[in-house]
Amino acid sequence: MLDAICTLDETKPVTYTVFKFQKLSDADIEHYRQSLICPACNGKAYFRKASKDGKAACFGSRYHQTDCSEFNPSNAKVREELAAIEVNQLLVDNDALVIDFSKRAGGKCASLSSADKKVVVESKADKGNTDLAEIGADKAGTQDEQSGMSRVSSEGLDKLLHSLLRGSELAESDLWVYTDEKYRWRAKNLFVNFADAEPTDNGAPRMYWGTLSHSDKNMHWLNPADCRDVGIPVEDYQEALCKRFDIQERRDLEGAGIIIFGKCFFNKDKTRKIIQLWGKDISRMAISKLDD
Known part of the structure; x- marks a missing residue:
């Protein structure tokens, strides 16, 4: 995909080319990237930055309609x-x-x-x-x-x-x-999409799943693409995660599928929901990178 529509302001959606979007400031990219959709079928889209080994920046989606003109079987x-x-x-x-x-x-x-x-x-x-x-x-x-x-x-x-x-x-x-x-x-x-994640009454775990939008710069937090109010802290087991799923840079996580057995709870201010890996056991999560 060379274009994507940003719907952060639903009354004034903005179409970006990948070339224009990658030139935005880092702050703007982080602000807009969870509001991207495919211009042909309106499926939720993601943005991947250029990689260190020369791969170009791109838009993409795991949610294309089957008849979408942007759809390219992979x-x-x-x-x-x-x-x-x-x-x-x-x-x-x-x-x-x-x-x-x-x-x-x-x-x-x-x-x-x-x-x-x-x-x-x-x-x-x-x-x-x-x-x-x-x-x-x-x-x-x-x-x-x-x-x-x-x-x-x-x-x-x-x-x-x-x-x-x-x-x-x-x-x-x-x-x-x-x-x-x-x-x-x-x-x-048991299986709950990130968009439907809610803290359970007794801290019971669920199997949360969906796709990732991006991580923070230090790859200590993962941000689902399915919603804007959920975060997954991974700092405590970041090294094991990167080794198990061959994560070399932030780009590897952008648009990736993820499933995690964990518990959901509110942060202190109740403005964000946190999904914590159950027992910090890395075997109880899976990440499917786009390039796998």
């Missing part, structure tokens, strides 16, 4: 659409989903056998001792819709993120999702 789109198809089929074929936080994109599951795609396990409903109230997950009780044997699939965060970015039905599903052996949630209560 490896990322193909990957995301395939993930959405596979996850939607998973919702049909399985009774529950186990999130395998050790499973990386393109890698094998470390904790399950090669037959982990559709394993048969004893239903936890028969055990009758699962207490999910501690962290606010859906309380299982002693009865379930299906007893005996259940079909359970295992997936890593990368595929789940890719499917959500491409509109899978996961975030609206009643499927049980296990975040570990003890806690399970209805998918529709």
Whole structure:
């Protein structure tokens, strides 16, 4: 995309060429970049600065309509659409989903056998001792819709993120999702887009997802593109994050997809919502860069 529309002032939208936008002051770029849309389909857009290795500045979007004239199929789109198809089929074929936080994109599951795609396990409903109230997950009780044997699939965060970015039905599903052996949630209560993030009554975690607009200059905070009042502090584990996701510069984060298991709370002045990674465990988040 060579152009994008800034809608910060909805009564006077301004169309910028990428050449004009990159010449704005750093302060103006930070102020405007979360209000950009595609000029052809109005999908939310992002701005990426020129990279140190010579890549040009550009506008782009992960939210183009399929018939958008600006839309250019990429490896990322193909990957995301395939993930959405596979996850939607998973919702049909399985009774529950186990999130395998050790499973990386393109890698094998470390904790399950090669037959982990559709394993048969004893239903936890028969055990009758699962207490999910501690962290606010859906309380299982002693009865379930299906007893005996259940079909359970295992997936890593990368595929789940890719499917959500491409509109899978996961975030609206009643499927049980296990975040570990003890806690399970209805998918529709677990997966929350950044735009819908709200502090929970008891600090219960959720699986927040969406795309990133940008980070601050020191890459201590990540700012979602889906809203303007949410921030993700990463300073405490910045080194581990950059190493795990090969983040070399701020540009690598611009327009990236992200999913993070964490808790949401207000800052001191209640002007901004903070999403804190649960236990600062880097395995409980995934970032999908545009260039991956």
